[in-house]
Amino acid sequence: MEDVIIIGSGCAGLTAAIYAARANLNPLVVTGNEFGGQIATTTEVENYPGFPNGLQGPELTEQMKLQAERFGARLEYDAVVEVDLTHKPIAVKTYSATYETKSLIVASGATPRKLGVPGELEFTGRGVSYCATCDGFFFKGKELLVVGGGDSALQEGLFLTKFASRVTVVHRRDQLRAGPALIDKAQCNEKMSFLWNKVVTHINGDGAVKNVVLQDTVTGDRSEAKVDGVFVYIGHLPNTALFQGQLEMDHEGYLIVDPFLHTRVPGVFAAGEAHDKHFRQAIVSAGFGCMAALETEKYLASLD
Ligand SMILES: Cc1cc2nc3c(=O)[nH]c(=O)nc-3n(C[C@H](O)[C@H](O)[C@H](O)COP(=O)(O)OP(=O)(O)OC[C@H]3O[C@@H](n4cnc5c(N)ncnc54)[C@H](O)[C@@H]3O)c2cc1C
Numbered sequence: 001m002e003d004v005i006i007i008g009s010g011c012a013g014l015t016a017a018i019y020a021a022r023a024n025l026n027p028l029v030v031t032g033n034e035f036g037g038q039i040a041t042t043t044e045v046e047n048y049p050g051f052p053n054g055l056q057g058p059e060l061t062e063q064m065k066l067q068a069e070r071f072g073a074r075l076e077y078d079a080v081v082e083v084d085l086t087h088k089p090i091a092v093k094t095y096s097a098t099y100e101t102k103s104l105i106v107a108s109g110a111t112p113r114k115l116g117v118p119g120e121l122e123f124t125g126r127g128v129s130y131c132a133t134c135d136g137f138f139f140k141g142k143e144l145l146v147v148g149g150g151d152s153a154l155q156e157g158l159f160l161t162k163f164a165s166r167v168t169v170v171h172r173r174d175q176l177r178a179g180p181a182l183i184d185k186a187q188c189n190e191k192m193s194f195l196w197n198k199v200v201t202h203i204n205g206d207g208a209v210k211n212v213v214l215q216d217t218v219t220g221d222r223s224e225a226k227v228d229g230v231f232v233y234i235g236h237l238p239n240t241a242l243f244q245g246q247l248e249m250d251h252e253g254y255l256i257v258d259p260f261l262h263t264r265v266p267g268v269f270a271a272g273e274a275h276d277k278h279f280r281q282a283i284v285s286a287g288f289g290c291m292a293a294l295e296t297e298k299y300l301a302s303l304d
Contacts, residue, residue: 010037012272015289119203127209
């Protein structure tokens with residue numbers, strides 16, 4: 001019987017592991033298929049406090065892992081395939097084992113939707129980005145493409161105009177989904193322009209992004225655009241399918257929690273981007289991981 005199982009090894013899961021381990025809860029972390037989560041897929045991280053010279057994403061999560069292990073956290077490099085929250089103890093099934101646990105921290109995060117075009121994966125971290133707050137700074141004076149037509153695309157596009165010489169929003173339709181106030185603001189920004197009825201079909205470069213191929217969704221015509229970076233904002237998918245029907249979620253699948261990160265099921269907490277679609281920053285997820293572990297500790301103490 002485990003005291004606490006933590007699902008996920010991103011900033012939320014590993015921070016929860018540090019706090020739970022230091023509280024002598026001997027946590028078991030099921031890492032998931034992507035050890036380190038989203039931050040481990042990026043290169044330079046310059047906004048995580050405590051690292052004035054920045055550091056590589058995988059290095060940050062490796063440090064968190066070492067810190068958690070130092071206090072007794074155990075990591076299983078496996079993924080959870082089923083959970084049963086209907087009775088206590090909670091049952092957690094992975095590809096290779098079934099565990100019983102008194103409490104659970106869901107830190108399974110989210111996945112940015114990908115364009116799925118050639119060059120996207122190759123140039124991620126070298127011109128392709130899913131986070132303006134994280135990477136905008138690297139594109140001072142550069143020409144950028146923002147893909148998407150919703151609020152995030154415009155908000156992040158406007159943020160990028162602080163750095164870039166030009167930000168072009170590419171949208172597959174001829175109308176944006178974003179709110180009218182944001183559309184006005186974007187259209188009034190002299191650094192922003194729009195390409196309508198276009199999709200990106202290829203991202204090309206040589207070590208870094210150099211250009212993209214665009215296809216017109218109406219005529220099918222292809223054209224090339226020279227750009228230094230591509231920011232993709234076509235949504236995120238929370239990794240919460242496991243909890244469908246067992247935990248309360250919003251219409252997009254984000255878990256619903258109270259301000260103390262409790263779900264409706266006693267002893268089940270959520271931390272990070274599995275419930276937070278607003279901030280999407282490593283430090284915020286780490287903070288949620290800390291909160292969830294502290295609440296777990298209180299919950300377990302209440303069982304004695
Ligand atoms: C390319 C990129 C660059 C970024 N750069 C920055 C930056 O510079 N600064 C910054 O502050 N933020 C940055 N971010 C955002 C930051 O990475 C996220 O806010 C943060 O990683 C979210 O952490 P999380 O732990 O909530 O979730 P995630 O990082 O999404 O981690 C989720 C974890 O859950 C695991 N998991 C999922 N399903 C299961 C399952 N069934 N069983 C077990 N485990 C499972 C995954 O394998 C993963 O380990 C960036 C994001 C991206 C995509």
